[in-house]
Amino acid sequence: MKGMRRWYTLFMIAMVAAIAELYGVGIGILAELVKRDLALSDTQVGVVIGMSLAVGSSLSSLPFSRWADVGVRRTVLCVAAFVMAVGSVLAGLAQNAVQFGASLTGVGVGMGGSGTPGRSMIADLYPLSRRATALAVVGFAATAAETAGVALIGYFADTVGWRPVFWTLGGVALVLALAFRVSVPEPRRGVAADGESDALPLRAALQDLRGRRTFRHLVVAFFGLSFSIGGSFTWTAPYLMRAFDKSLTEVAAVVGLLMGGAVLSAMLAGGLIVDRLAKRDLRWHLWLPCLATAASLPFYTLYFLVPDFGFAIASGVVAMFLLGLYSAPLEAAVIGSAHPRARAISLAVMGLAGGTTGGILGPVTVGVVSDWLEPAYGALSLRWAIIALIPFYAWSGVHLWMASRHYRDEADTPATDGRP
Numbered sequence: 001m002k003g004m005r006r007w008y009t010l011f012m013i014a015m016v017a018a019i020a021e022l023y024g025v026g027i028g029i030l031a032e033l034v035k036r037d038l039a040l041s042d043t044q045v046g047v048v049i050g051m052s053l054a055v056g057s058s059l060s061s062l063p064f065s066r067w068a069d070v071g072v073r074r075t076v077l078c079v080a081a082f083v084m085a086v087g088s089v090l091a092g093l094a095q096n097a098v099q100f101g102a103s104l105t106g107v108g109v110g111m112g113g114s115g116t117p118g119r120s121m122i123a124d125l126y127p128l129s130r131r132a133t134a135l136a137v138v139g140f141a142a143t144a145a146e147t148a149g150v151a152l153i154g155y156f157a158d159t160v161g162w163r164p165v166f167w168t169l170g171g172v173a174l175v176l177a178l179a180f181r182v183s184v185p186e187p188r189r190g191v192a193a194d195g196e197s198d199a200l201p202l203r204a205a206l207q208d209l210r211g212r213r214t215f216r217h218l219v220v221a222f223f224g225l226s227f228s229i230g231g232s233f234t235w236t237a238p239y240l241m242r243a244f245d246k247s248l249t250e251v252a253a254v255v256g257l258l259m260g261g262a263v264l265s266a267m268l269a270g271g272l273i274v275d276r277l278a279k280r281d282l283r284w285h286l287w288l289p290c291l292a293t294a295a296s297l298p299f300y301t302l303y304f305l306v307p308d309f310g311f312a313i314a315s316g317v318v319a320m321f322l323l324g325l326y327s328a329p330l331e332a333a334v335i336g337s338a339h340p341r342a343r344a345i346s347l348a349v350m351g352l353a354g355g356t357t358g359g360i361l362g363p364v365t366v367g368v369v370s371d372w373l374e375p376a377y378g379a380l381s382l383r384w385a386i387i388a389l390i391p392f393y394a395w396s397g398v399h400l401w402m403a404s405r406h407y408r409d410e411a412d413t414p415a416t417d418g419r420p
Helices: 003-029 031-038 042-070 073-093 097-112 116-125 128-160 162-183 202-210 213-244 248-278 284-305 309-324 327-337 343-387 390-410
Strands: none
Touching: 003 031, 003 042, 003 073, 003 097, 003 116, 003 128, 003 162, 003 213, 003 248, 031 042, 031 097, 031 162, 031 213, 042 073, 042 097, 042 116, 042 213, 042 343, 073 097, 073 116, 073 162, 116 128, 116 327, 116 343, 128 162, 128 248, 128 327, 202 213, 202 343, 213 248, 213 284, 213 309, 213 327, 213 343, 213 390, 248 284, 248 309, 248 327, 284 309, 284 327, 284 343, 284 390, 327 343, 327 390
């Protein structure tokens, strides 16, 4: 597949990723309004929002990814977007925490199938030497939609309520599902070294991944990053509203436009920079995320510690830019460290680790700790609950560096890269 058809396929993959990303971040923006409407505690919000999305995503990621490895990936992405649409409409109709949580589980099921099939398609469209840039384009588009969408969601929710937001997102996901099914071509699968293009049997694929030292360290790194990022991002909007007495519209504009813009530029920059550096040494796929994570920690700490709103936001923008640099290189490393016929499964395993820890344990842990600290710290209890996540960032950085020690020997090096 060449030319405009390849770019159109990449664009549509990016749109599916964008709607999934918008759900993940947008629901966090709406958390405070949902809490008030359904009369929930912080712990309940963490469980209902975090656990519901993560359980759905975790349960569906492996089946969707296996389907993507053996079936038509275009159809897989279409079904995933349709499931997100249905869950979103039902979430807008929910009248209590149980109904809302069940609906979000459906959204999570769709989110679980929205990423890995598209990235598997990208691996067949672009060689390793250009793959990080292609992944960065997808991340850029997703973050661009998130940047504009979060600000609109905040204003829309403040104006007409949070329920119409879910109905609107559901309609967009439904249109996208139909468009993907009728207009996107299925790329020809890459041929593995043994001359076959069929997917590895599931057991063989999992055994192969378990035997790769790079992949084992990446799983641990994803564990820590998803726990920290999932926990902090879910609670960022409620924290800013409580700590600085801001409206949802104001917070959504700051989070969406300023911080989203920082992540947006970082995602594209990360892919472009690492593709250039990786021509000298493939280990930059992991060195760049490691360095960026370490550099973000002081700014992340200031973001949640300083009492001045402007200084806090400035620190947060720098932290988000640095954290955004890791996305495309790390995805390229995951795909590159896996067997060419087990790419979707490799991403599913990472998603399972990320969804389980980031989506469930991260937000729930922050909610529980915040409720526990509330008698002593009042509205600022969220500050200390989020800051407690910092050691997990450092832990992830260590494992990224350890993964880099084995990556060059285990990376996918197809003939199209011109490498022996």
